[in-house]
Amino acid sequence: MSKSAMLEVKNNDPIGTLRDFFRDLLEKKVVDALLIPKKLPSGDGYCQTLIRDPELLVDVNPFAPTLPVQSAKLISHLTIMDPGCKVGAVLKSCEIRAVIELVKFLQVKLDRLILIGVDCPGTYEPSDYAKMSREKGKGGSITGNLLKGAREGKIKPQDGYDLRLACQICEYPNPQNADVIIGLFGHNPQKEIYVELRDGLAGELAEKGILATTEKGSSSRDSVIERLTEERLKRRDEVFDAFRSRVKNLQDLMDALSTCIRCHNCMVACPICYCKECVFKTPTFEHKADQFLRWADRKGGVRMPTDTLLFHLIRLSHMVTSCIGCGLCDSACPNDLPVATLFRAVGQKVQGLFDYTPGRSVDEEPPVATFKEDELQGESGTT
Amino acid sequence: MEEFEPRIIAFLCHWCTYTGADLAGTTRQQYPPNIRIIHMMCSGAVDTIYILKALIDGADGVLVGGCHPGDCHYQTGNYKARRRVAILKEILDQAGFTEDRIWLRWISASEGKLFADTVTQMVEELKKMGPNPMKKLWLA
Numbered sequence: 001m002s003k004s005a006m007l008e009v010k011n012n013d014p015i016g017t018l019r020d021f022f023r024d025l026l027e028k029k030v031v032d033a034l035l036i037p038k039k040l041p042s043g044d045g046y047c048q049t050l051i052r053d054p055e056l057l058v059d060v061n062p063f064a065p066t067l068p069v070q071s072a073k074l075i076s077h078l079t080i081m082d083p084g085c086k087v088g089a090v091l092k093s094c095e096i097r098a099v100i101e102l103v104k105f106l107q108v109k110l111d112r113l114i115l116i117g118v119d120c121p122g123t124y125e126p127s128d129y130a131k132m133s134r135e136k137g138k139g140g141s142i143t144g145n146l147l148k149g150a151r152e153g154k155i156k157p158q159d160g161y162d163l164r165l166a167c168q169i170c171e172y173p174n175p176q177n178a179d180v181i182i183g184l185f186g187h188n189p190q191k192e193i194y195v196e197l198r199d200g201l202a203g204e205l206a207e208k209g210i211l212a213t214t215e216k217g218s219s220s221r222d223s224v225i226e227r228l229t230e231e232r233l234k235r236r237d238e239v240f241d242a243f244r245s246r247v248k249n250l251q252d253l254m255d256a257l258s259t260c261i262r263c264h265n266c267m268v269a270c271p272i273c274y275c276k277e278c279v280f281k282t283p284t285f286e287h288k289a290d291q292f293l294r295w296a297d298r299k300g301g302v303r304m305p306t307d308t309l310l311f312h313l314i315r316l317s318h319m320v321t322s323c324i325g326c327g328l329c330d331s332a333c334p335n336d337l338p339v340a341t342l343f344r345a346v347g348q349k350v351q352g353l354f355d356y357t358p359g360r361s362v363d364e365e366p367p368v369a370t371f372k373e374d375e376l377q378g379e380s381g382t383t
Numbered sequence: 384m385e386e387f388e389p390r391i392i393a394f395l396c397h398w399c400t401y402t403g404a405d406l407a408g409t410t411r412q413q414y415p416p417n418i419r420i421i422h423m424m425c426s427g428a429v430d431t432i433y434i435l436k437a438l439i440d441g442a443d444g445v446l447v448g449g450c451h452p453g454d455c456h457y458q459t460g461n462y463k464a465r466r467r468v469a470i471l472k473e474i475l476d477q478a479g480f481t482e483d484r485i486w487l488r489w490i491s492a493s494e495g496k497l498f499a500d501t502v503t504q505m506v507e508e509l510k511k512m513g514p515n516p517m518k519k520l521w522l523a
């Protein structure tokens with residue numbers, strides 16, 4: 001059960017109003033520290049910042065339309081050992097879904113964590129954001145422009161730029177499993193912001209005089225989310241279809257991956273790849289010359305570095321069941337490979353085998369960590 | 384032209400299939416010599432990376448052998464192996480590689496004949512399929 005309220009926006013400044021809200025959370029000890037996107041002094045982007053002193057809240061922006069790193073990994077560092085105090089984290093929906101997956105892999109503990117989820121109209125590549133910010137004057141605030149469309153769910157990226165592909169096909173614009181939800185969709189951000197609180201928190205915030213909530217919810221928000229989700233699903237299916245008709249056999253897949261330089265950036269960026277000792281970073285792949293030569297001999301020749309197909313297929317087999325689709329692998333790839341589309345399209349099928357939706361609930365066991373005795377019986381040739 | 388002789392890499396669990404293979408030998412069951420056996424403690428210890436590495440680097444087929452359901456000496460390793468194989472096969476399917484070259488089989492320590500029959504059958508099927516196209520992908 002949850003409760004909600006409309007936060008009245010002061011001076012037509014939604015971000016300033018929220019900054020005051022966060023200041024209250026910190027000063028009145030609802031949280032002892034807050035992880036939140038804060039503008040870089042250069043103006044070129046945002047970085048997650050762990051704030052203790054409310055004075056540092058200047059220039060924070062919960063709606064920063066760029067996602068340079070996946071905060072789920074940061075949350076892992078902050079909670080895997082008891083932080084000793086309450087940590088609030090302002091996250092986008094894909095970040096929360098990654099957090100939920102990491103909880104199940106014992107990489108995040110929720111006990112001292114307060115998840116503050118924000119509605120997300122989508123994000124720009126960090127490099128695009130930096131460019132846009134340098135072209136200022138071209139239409140005011142980058143966040144503000146995106147927020148304008150959020151009211152009706154008609155998201156219009158800045159002229160000449162696109163949202164990241166992962167965001168264009170993201171079917172979860174609104175956060176799930178958050179303790180606090182900060183809603184944009186369906187309301188005029190110059191006037192009011194929707195805030196939803198998990199039951200226990202609602203009591204605490206009312207008691208501390210921060211916000212009084214009711215059980216109302218917001219039907220206008222719900223209907224905008226429904227429309228936006230439908231639109232995104234449509235776009236997602238188009239992207240999947242295009243990918244599937246491009247990759248019909250192994251050679252097609254090799255072609256799609258052909259410019260991969262095996263830098264591992266996609267893996268480093270991935271919130272689900274949490275292994276401390278990833279096999280691809282071990283000496284397992286530092287073979288002796290005669291081994292390489294033997295392979296070259298067998299195939300006539302072999303691309304160096306070797307094991308590109310293996311790298312992608314193994315990464316798929318290890319984590320695709322938990323891929324939440326943040327697309328940061330795409331953003332990290334120096335050669336614009338369609339890694340995220342590959343992972344999402346394959347993920348859809350593999351997750352479907354087990355009726356599993358990553359990020360949906362901490363109570364659902366990830367497919368790779370469990371089994372059923374009476375499943376997949378045809379797999380062992382016994383039918 | 385020489386007849387194509389498929390190469391099979393087999394990952395066999397110590398307690399059941401490996402012992403079953405041993406029994407096939409000591410009881411003089413006949414089966415084709417196309418198989419190279421890698422001794423594992425449990426089918427649950429077979430990471431998908433071993434299977435794929437074998438296929439990409441030259442094997443025409445991979446056999447994963449474990450204890451029958453309920454008989455795994457580590458309780459549930461074989462159930463986990465089954466999921467892993469299913470996941471890997473679905474991924475390969477999606478990647479456009481639909482050939483049935485990965486076989487998972489439950490063969491107990493007393494089923495020497497079943498082991499020999501399985502290898503015989505697998506070799507026949509692989510001969511029909513021809514060489515594994517993966518092993519020629521120099522770009523892989």
Ligand code: SF4
Nearest residue numbers: 093094120122167170
């Ligand atoms: S993937 Fe979804 S939640 Fe994540 S940044 Fe993009 S639109 Fe926002």
Ligand code: SF4
Nearest residue numbers: 260261263264266333
């Ligand atoms: S980031 Fe791109 S180039 Fe680097 S390993 Fe991943 S797919 Fe290959």
Ligand code: FES
Nearest residue numbers: 396425449450456
């Ligand atoms: S011990 Fe044989 S499958 Fe686990």
